[in-house]
Amino acid sequence: xxxxxxxxxxxxxxxxxxxxxxxxxxxxxxxxxxxxxxxxxxxxxxxxxxxxxxxxxxxxxxxxxxxxxxxxxxxxxxxxxxxxxxxxxxxxxxxxxxxxxxxxxxxxxxxxxxxxxxxxxxxxxxxxxxxxxxxxxxxxxxxxxxxxxxxxxxxxxxxxxxxxxxxxxxxxxxxxxxxxxxxxxxxxxxxxxxxxxxxxxxxxxxxxxxxxxxxxxxxxxxxxxxxxxxxxxxxxxxxxxxxxxxxxxxxxxxxxxxxxxxxxxxxxxxxxxxxxxxxxxxxxxxxxxxxxxxxxxxxxxxxxxxxxxxxxxxxxxxxxxxxxxxxxxxxxxxxxxxxxxxxxxxxxxxxxxxxxxxxxxxxxxxxxxxxxxxxxxxxxxxxxxxxxxxxxxxxxxxxxxxxxxxxxxxxxxxxxxxxxxxxxxxxxxxxxxxxxxxxxxxxxxxxxxxxxxxxxxxxxxxxxxxx
Amino acid sequence: xxxxxxxxxxxxxxxxxxxxxxxxxxxxxxxxxxxxxxxxxxxxxxxxxxxxxxxxxxxxxxxxxxxxxxxxxxxxxxxxxxxxxxxxxxxxxxxxxxxxxxxxxxxxxxxxxxxxxxxxxxxxxxxxxxxxxxxxxxxxxxxxxxxxxxxxxxxxxxxxxxx
Amino acid sequence: xxxxxxxxxxxxxxxxxxxxxxxxxxxxxxxxxxxxxxxxxxxxxxxxxxxxxxxxxxxxxxxxxxxxxxxxxxxxxxxxxxxxxxxxxxxxxxxxxxxxxxxxxxxxxxxxxxxxxxxxxxxxxxxxxxxxxxxxxxxxxxxxxxxxxxxxxxxxxxxxxxxxxxxxxxxxxxxxxxxxxxxxxxxxxxxxxxxxxxxxxxxxxxxxxxxxxxxxxxxxxxxxxxxxxxxxxxxxxxxxxxxxxxxxxxxxxxxxxxxxxxxxxxxxxxxxxxxxxxxxxxxxxxxxxxxxxx
Numbered sequence: 001x002x003x004x005x006x007x008x009x010x011x012x013x014x015x016x017x018x019x020x021x022x023x024x025x026x027x028x029x030x031x032x033x034x035x036x037x038x039x040x041x042x043x044x045x046x047x048x049x050x051x052x053x054x055x056x057x058x059x060x061x062x063x064x065x066x067x068x069x070x071x072x073x074x075x076x077x078x079x080x081x082x083x084x085x086x087x088x089x090x091x092x093x094x095x096x097x098x099x100x101x102x103x104x105x106x107x108x109x110x111x112x113x114x115x116x117x118x119x120x121x122x123x124x125x126x127x128x129x130x131x132x133x134x135x136x137x138x139x140x141x142x143x144x145x146x147x148x149x150x151x152x153x154x155x156x157x158x159x160x161x162x163x164x165x166x167x168x169x170x171x172x173x174x175x176x177x178x179x180x181x182x183x184x185x186x187x188x189x190x191x192x193x194x195x196x197x198x199x200x201x202x203x204x205x206x207x208x209x210x211x212x213x214x215x216x217x218x219x220x221x222x223x224x225x226x227x228x229x230x231x232x233x234x235x236x237x238x239x240x241x242x243x244x245x246x247x248x249x250x251x252x253x254x255x256x257x258x259x260x261x262x263x264x265x266x267x268x269x270x271x272x273x274x275x276x277x278x279x280x281x282x283x284x285x286x287x288x289x290x291x292x293x294x295x296x297x298x299x300x301x302x303x304x305x306x307x308x309x310x311x312x313x314x315x316x317x318x319x320x321x322x323x324x325x326x327x328x329x330x331x332x333x334x335x336x337x338x339x340x341x342x343x344x345x346x347x348x349x350x351x352x353x354x355x356x357x358x359x360x361x362x363x364x365x366x367x368x369x370x371x372x373x374x375x376x377x378x379x380x381x382x383x384x385x386x387x388x389x390x391x392x393x394x395x396x397x398x399x400x401x402x403x404x405x406x407x408x409x410x411x412x413x414x415x416x417x418x419x420x421x422x423x424x425x426x427x428x429x430x431x432x433x434x435x436x437x438x439x440x441x442x443x444x445x446x447x448x449x450x451x452x453x454x455x456x457x458x459x460x461x462x463x464x465x466x467x
Numbered sequence: 468x469x470x471x472x473x474x475x476x477x478x479x480x481x482x483x484x485x486x487x488x489x490x491x492x493x494x495x496x497x498x499x500x501x502x503x504x505x506x507x508x509x510x511x512x513x514x515x516x517x518x519x520x521x522x523x524x525x526x527x528x529x530x531x532x533x534x535x536x537x538x539x540x541x542x543x544x545x546x547x548x549x550x551x552x553x554x555x556x557x558x559x560x561x562x563x564x565x566x567x568x569x570x571x572x573x574x575x576x577x578x579x580x581x582x583x584x585x586x587x588x589x590x591x592x593x594x595x596x597x598x599x600x601x602x603x604x605x606x607x608x609x610x611x612x613x614x615x616x617x618x619x620x621x622x623x624x625x626x627x628x629x630x
Numbered sequence: 631x632x633x634x635x636x637x638x639x640x641x642x643x644x645x646x647x648x649x650x651x652x653x654x655x656x657x658x659x660x661x662x663x664x665x666x667x668x669x670x671x672x673x674x675x676x677x678x679x680x681x682x683x684x685x686x687x688x689x690x691x692x693x694x695x696x697x698x699x700x701x702x703x704x705x706x707x708x709x710x711x712x713x714x715x716x717x718x719x720x721x722x723x724x725x726x727x728x729x730x731x732x733x734x735x736x737x738x739x740x741x742x743x744x745x746x747x748x749x750x751x752x753x754x755x756x757x758x759x760x761x762x763x764x765x766x767x768x769x770x771x772x773x774x775x776x777x778x779x780x781x782x783x784x785x786x787x788x789x790x791x792x793x794x795x796x797x798x799x800x801x802x803x804x805x806x807x808x809x810x811x812x813x814x815x816x817x818x819x820x821x822x823x824x825x826x827x828x829x830x831x832x833x834x835x836x837x838x839x840x841x842x843x844x845x846x847x848x849x850x851x852x853x854x855x856x857x858x859x860x861x862x863x864x865x866x867x868x869x870x871x872x873x874x875x876x877x878x879x880x881x882x883x884x885x886x887x888x889x890x891x892x893x894x895x896x897x898x899x900x901x902x903x904x905x906x907x908x909x910x911x912x913x914x915x916x917x918x919x920x921x922x923x924x
Contacts, residue, residue, distance in 0.1 A: 226514055279602070308508065485633060489666070530636060530681065
């Protein structure tokens with residue numbers, strides 16, 4: 001036997017062999033599944049009305065579902081992003097030398113390193129990492145890849161950023177005024193505008209028995225998925241990128257990664273696994289281009305997971321809305337005219353604001369027959385966390401407004417809140433605010449069934465009395 | 468470094484980790500038991516819930532050194548090679564989990580409850596699960612599952628020592 | 631979390647030794663529910679963390695000559711289950727139950743809750759209302775003081791880095807004193823208190839008057855405080871719903887609540903009046919039910 005083979009042979013003690021044979025503690029020693037489950041619904045047609053077990057339920061219950069943060073690639077590094085901590089500023093300089101010199105730090109990048117530093121589902125106004133300007137406190141200004149998460153986090157403190165702080169715009173009504181300096185100057189802060197006009201509201205108000213006004217506000221809401229945003233990037237020697245990510249919209253993600261990294265989409269592969277809650281908050285890229293660039297720079301896979309504070313600060317939220325309603329009604333409570341102004345707090349970047357603007361505006365009238373309608377909606381920039389997609393896209397906010405408003409009207413007119421809705425609700429063939437003929441309209445039937453189940457009329461709820 | 472020996476899911480394991488390593492990190496990164504999750508890292512969400520020495524705890528709030536010599540039961544220790552734990556089975560049948568991220572924590576909390584109180588009232592179930600946040604389900608089907616298991620009365624009392 | 635060293639204490643004496651050895655850059659870990667939550671995202675960590683969770687002499691719970699002695703390491707769950715405490719001080723059980731959730735109650739200790747000293751702490755008001763005293767151990771030995779003197783301000787106690795809270799004592803004369811605790815938070819579970827009230831008094835059944843009334847308020851001042859105006863008003867006064875309501879109104883004046891993102895000072899003041907009255911009612915109900923038993 002030659003020397004090479006001899007050196008390659010290793011004497012292992014019985015103890016080592018035992019260690020090698022061990023499976024992770026608690027993992028059953030037989031392959032899964034325990035039994036193959038075939039749901040009834042799979043066997044029968046029609047499936048509607050049949051009980052079906054979720055296919056992922058087995059793995060969830062066993063704790064075997066692998067989320068992005070659960071798996072590990074050999075040689076993997078951990079990335080962390082430094083957050084600006086200031087709402088509006090010019091970046092004068094970024095000094096990364098001390099961080100780069102730290103033992104265990106393998107790469108540091110800033111906005112300068114991003115080939116095309118802008119993306120977004122509609123307006124491409126969001127940077128991967130802030131370059132010259134910071135537009136909200138959660139803007140990323142630099143990113144570190146290190147051998148442990150601890151070292152990466154400590155390296156962030158060593159990155160010195162010099163800011164020239166600017167006055168932030170925080171109130172959307174302030175931002176609406178044309179004199180207010182543009183957050184993304186030189187253009188004004190209104191970056192989306194929609195009007196829906198139907199009939200003649202002035203005529204409708206003139207004919208009304210009474211005109212009611214109400215102003216409503218909703219707050220910024222964070223999705224708080226139990227699983228924080230996470231992604232892991234790795235390249236192959238052919239220059240193809242694979243990103244494992246919690247991203248929900250992976251086609252859009254591929255497009256954004258291709259754009260920001262300046263590589264063809266055919267070189268981008270996204271693997272999205274079972275996500276631990278999305279609700280709209282994981283609809284666009286966050287850390288993906290960052291880990292991709294760090295991976296390219298280091299030649300190793302790189303994973304980045306948001307901390308819970310980062311989830312609140314640096315991930316998209318639900319738009320706060322300021323909603324002003326003016327409604328003219330007959331003595332019986334029939335709506336003759338409605339005028340609405342919506343101001344959406346559009347945060348630091350557009351994200352899904354245009355979609356939200358559209359939905360909010362269309363739905364702001366409520367599910368009621370209104371022949372004379374004028375709804376005008378604005379979305380404005382502020383120096384706050386980006387507002388984007390969250391289940392409903394503007395619907396929950398306006399619902400709060402128009403239902404509260406109708407309750408106020410019912411109370412003032414001494415009309416049962418259920419009756420006023422039955423009177424005004426959309427019916428089969430009604431026209432929507434945008435002139436669409438509606439079918440399968442079950443508003444009144446649903447209200448009646450609900451009222452029956454709640455025992456609405458028995459509880460003496462007529463005349464606007466509360467239960 | 469601290470050297471820690473724990474009896475995890477009935478098997479003895481020794482590890483040498485940095486002193487500031489939490490039990491959660493020890494389980495996930497050193498022992499590859501990724502069932503316990505990191506949701507907040509400060510003991511608010513319960514995604515990291517495991518049973519240490521028979522007590523339900525947030526593993527993100529214990530240091531590795533504190534569990535030296537103790538028994539630790541994680542989600543991976545409930546099923547055996549030939550059957551699911553009754554809690555896992557009923558959760559599956561009732562459709563109690565959606566994204567599943569909170570699942571291991573909720574199931575451990577349910578086990579701790581039923582081990583001690585096989586017939587809990589609705590209030591007692593809600594109190595027992597109050598430390599496990601879920602953003603998907605609204606908790607209703609989890610509670611129904613716990614009530615169903617209590618009614619069936621077929622729950623086996625597995626301990627950390629059995630696999 | 632940033633790096634630190636870890637050492638485990640065998641008992642309270644060893645713990646004091648270790649603290650002295652590693653002071654001033656040293657912190658104690660018991661349940662870890664406050665300490666680790668603080669350290670996780672902190673830019674400063676201690677050089678050494680001393681684990682006292684194995685110090686069994688700090689786990690005692692017993693009636694002694696001096697009163698009810700509770701070791702610093704007794705957890706909130708253990709308080710909820712202790713037959714002595716359930717019998718004698720259901721208010722302590724109620725207070726423990728309002729803390730966090732099952733997981734945090736299994737780890738969190740009574741001593742830890744007091745040492746963290748947030749003004750909204752849940753275990754403080756009942757103990758203050760019962761004139762509790764605490765024992766602190768240090769290199770120079772042990773010393774005892776009223777709990778009210780142990781607290782200095784928000785997150786500040788008299789403890790020096792080389793000192794350890796070892797015992798909480800409810801004095802002999804207060805054993806079995808009817809006490810009721812109420813917490814008002816934004817949620818029923820895992821909630822920070824907006825207002826905490828504990829009320830404690832003996833009843834002179836012959837004259838139906840308050841004897842030795844104590845009202846303690848939490849989350850409405852830099853530390854847990856008494857409501858001296860309310861207490862003075864009630865002493866020797868006939869027990870009536872009006873008297874309880876008036877005491878509630880007087881307690882408002884003794885408090886210094888702040889405006890913050892959770893609630894306004896005005897709202898907290900309103901709640902002080904309501905909760906004080908209800909806490910007094912609860913203590914009275916307890917006194918009556920105890921009387922029926924004897």
